[in-house]
Amino acid sequence: MKKLINDPKNVVIEAVAGFEAAHGDIVRVSHDPIFIARSDAPVHGKVGIVSGGGSGHEPLHGGFVGYGMLDAAVPGAVFTSPTPDPILAATQVVDGGAGVLHLVKNYTGDVLNFETAADLASAEGIEVRAVIINDDVAVKDSLYTAGRRGVAGTVLVEKITGAAAERGDDLAAVVAVAEKVNSRVRTMGVALTPCVVPHAGEPSFVLADDEIEIGIGIHGEPGRERIKLEPADAIVDRLLAPILDDLPFVAGDAVLLFVNGMGGTPQVELYIVFRRAAEVLAEKGITVTRSLVGNYTTSLEMAGTSISVLKLDEELTSLWDAPVQTAALRWGR
């Protein structure tokens, strides 16, 4: 295992310190307990938005802290939920008097720990609501999950919900936007190679030289099937079909197409994937009106990609286009 680290135990501590050194103009960092908050938190009168989860998916979530998106992000150990303590502390710090929304990817540990933190915050008089994100169509009830997993669609939920909070929506309205985005986004991924969790030191799973895993989870959890490597276009078709069938997306829909890199896939490959996905959508009469391509929800150095499709309407489009200023996502369509 070759990694640019000092000690597997200190990966998150040191990475967060580096994040603070690089982005101190827009965030401030609490080191004990560990969380990242907007430098101007709390924003009085604005709903605070907190997300978090295991580390190793960067820029999710810390890279999305800033104006127009998250008020705080709580990183756990690599691929491990944060405990309630830092979630509670982050919730307190971002509470501007209008309540706090927890955006939680659907994994058993995350859901439980965010719930506990919400109970503790409520006991202190902070109004907390949670929206569980579960956009992955690949499997139901996987390792670590009851129900569907929350994966790359989380980025879209965080961006659009953050814009709703920034424009001044109250807590109920912000919750409604988050639920609306989650209800309209579907995702499926593929892995070409596994990743190595630093403290484990070994690949989380094994794929033969000619094998890929269709429907992979972002922690390397099993997907739908393991098949021989195929041309990119055939792989895209395998990922898109269940996504489109699920909502379902239909002719006339306007969508945001998001091709996410898992960490170790070159950008030229992500654009080859985007090209085919856009082609398939066009053939079906579905119009791509917004797009996002890049490494936004990663699994350490895993090679692979996921495709997310979000059904837009005027409100979601305008919230997507709203200004955002974070380390990883900045203003622009």
Place this chain on the structure above:
Amino acid sequence: MKKLINDPKNVVIEAVAGFEAAHGDIVRVSHDPIFIARSDAPVHGKVGIVSGGGSGHEPLHGGFVGYGMLDAAVPGAVFTSPTPDPILAATQVVDGGAGVLHLVKNYTGDVLNFETAADLASAEGIEVRAVIINDDVAVKDSLYTAGRRGVAGTVLVEKITGAAAERGDDLAAVVAVAEKVNSRVRTMGVALTPCVVPHAGEPSFVLADDEIEIGIGIHGEPGRERIKLEPADAIVDRLLAPILDDLPFVAGDAVLLFVNGMGGTPQVELYIVFRRAAEVLAEKGITVTRSLVGNYTTSLEMAGTSISVLKLDEELTSLWDAPVQTAALRWGR
């Protein structure tokens, strides 16, 4: 070799098509010959800026086409210079009457082909100047290069020079800014793993399970030495020392610190690198006033990083902060 591609011959063609599909709001793409231009090119009265080089380093250069940065980018085959034809065509398209600047990484093929294109453009009455970027302190006269190589510092040259052109500087002034940035930026990289060029199908070099290459080139060219893997902090110290000695950077300097991912390195590792680099600079009395962390000049899926340090002054800082709107780099400090 597992890659999300269809046919090694079509990688660049299909990736560029995907880029067009994703970013058609800010760029337009010529498919024969292949280049990417700002959607509003030519901007009348503005100096046009063209860069380019072998593909496989994305987002460099296509991801930097747009308002405030490049007017056009010319991608060659993977790790292969574009021929003069597309460079000439891009030069013609972005010529707004104020002349065109070619920003060229110092590789023999690139320098020659950009020169030929410049001669042809000049013969048509377009005033063309070139600035050769050679920020890599690792080696002199390497494979493919007479003199030092142009590597990740290119991103900083393109951003700052693009801002100078956007504010209305004339060709001589824009050239002066590009030369100033190039003269004040130094870079050195390290590889943990090689990358695989699609049409080659095999790793460009071999590293043992416990070996790293200090001073690696962005095409996998040899660096200074091959050593056993060390803790991240020790590796950072090895990269920074020759960078700081070279300019030299001294106490009291204000700098932009840029930690670049080679493609296959997780973001947590890049931030661990940033943390140590910022620490070393602070110890030496050098102040990091601007920063950039991420995959901006990649070598396909290579694992590794490079560190660039740019000595800032008021002018360069203000040009760095100027608005930019491209696929890969957007407004924000």
